[in-house]
Amino acid sequence: MWYGGFKKAGAEMAKVYSRVSKINNVVGRSDYISNPDRQEFIKLTGKSRDFEWEEYAEFERKNQKSQEKNNEARELVIALPNEMSESFSDDVLEEFSHELAQELLGNNRDYEFALHFNQARTNFHMHLLFSERERANERTPKVYKRDMWFDKTTNRMAKANAENAELRYKKGEVMKDKQGNIRYDEVPFTKKEKKFTERSWLKDHQKTIQKVLAEYNYVLDIFDNKHEIAQKKLYKGASADYLDYATNWNQAALKANNKLNKERTTLLKEYRVL
Known part of the structure; x- marks a missing residue:
């Protein structure tokens, strides 16, 4: 409890x-x-x-x-x-x-x-x-700093306008990952x-x-964890023995804590009178 x-x-x-x-x-x-x-x-x-x-x-x-x-x-x-x-x-x-x-x-x-x-x-x-x-408040998308050319057959980078090469990414274009998500300079x-x-x-x-x-x-x-007794959790799926033990513990802890708090309240009232 x-x-x-x-x-x-x-x-x-x-x-x-x-x-x-x-x-x-x-x-x-x-x-x-x-x-x-x-x-x-x-x-x-x-x-x-x-x-x-x-x-x-x-x-x-x-x-x-x-x-x-x-x-x-x-x-x-x-x-x-x-x-x-x-x-x-x-x-x-x-x-x-x-x-x-x-x-x-x-x-x-x-x-x-x-x-x-x-x-x-x-x-x-x-x-x-x-x-x-x-969450990072400000994130800057990564952009290509130059035109990116690739060989159509090998998919390797190639020189601009080379034979069998194609321009895939233009300078200033936002970079994206394989899933199409924008890539950022900063961590998220x-x-x-x-x-x-x-x-x-x-x-x-x-x-x-x-x-x-x-x-x-x-x-x-x-x-008050220095003076009061903590109660046990009644775990979902716990054994019947544990639940019985924890229930009895919690009842005893509640009784002891109530007694402690009552005595503390009485003491404080008496102290104020003095």
Whole structure:
């Protein structure tokens, strides 16, 4: 279980929950989170713009510098209040999803989101798939710097107007690859943003989630990983033994955390009186 029941402002405080994962097959992961044949309870999906993850996958393959496969993207899984799926229209949910993604990632980074329920319909959550690279804002198409002549038979470069030669590309003409795509001087993406691997971002991004949810009248607290007990995930396809163990763990953790927070609140009240 990722989170206790979310409460609106004025009720007992629930916690922000999220986790970040590395993705080394972004095309496959995109299909997994957005394909209705693979997910039973998809509420909504969306993208930052009309793009294909294959662009990123191909770029990472071409720029792989070791035997280890490059990360092609990262994924945030964010627990959401179950009530949002019913009380908000799809338009509002879409607006919320884009706002949250842009607050977390900025305005020049490609992302894809999917809002899901788990199989038991007890856990509403967002999958947010994003690139660690931003799109390069300005790209200059490559052009031929001189006329390009080729031998008709051998396809080798030839002198201008030579026998059996033909002019295939004129000076100033835009270069294209074998698939007909324009070739550019600059790479299409920036370097990977290091902040997504830093502990500070892992902590700060939960504050961003907290802030955006508050704008939609859901007030949450931040999980205190130094003192509170984290809950176990109920994995899809996990064994019955594990699910039983994780459920019991989560119930005990919730009870312990509630006791800790109650004692902390009492102590703070007494301290203020003193």
